[in-house]
Amino acid sequence: MKNILFTLIVFSCSLIFSQTEIATFFVDGVCGMCEERIETKCINAKGIKMADWNVENRTLKIVYNEKKISLKEIHKHIASFGHDTKLEKAPDEAYNSLDMCCKYRDEEVVKDHQ
């Protein structure tokens, strides 16, 4: 009986939260400014509820509504403001508009932040 109840609770919870997805993936960047840019631009995008980027392992944790935005669109969005992901490379134009200290493709800049 307890098991049936538990299954029912889990089932109804998954129905309520089924539109909310959590994803963690690599987003390139080097500094605190990158962190602010990535998090702010992500949270401002429609369908994204939470974004947390870690400068140490360059990993972005994101909570989003899959009915409003797909994971692929999120990768595209991130690339559009200059940050590479494993799925989408940022266009040169967007990358070039980043601040000097954020040029993560430049080995010298990356070294400076270590």
Ligand SMILES: [Cu+2]
């Ligand atoms: Cu930066």
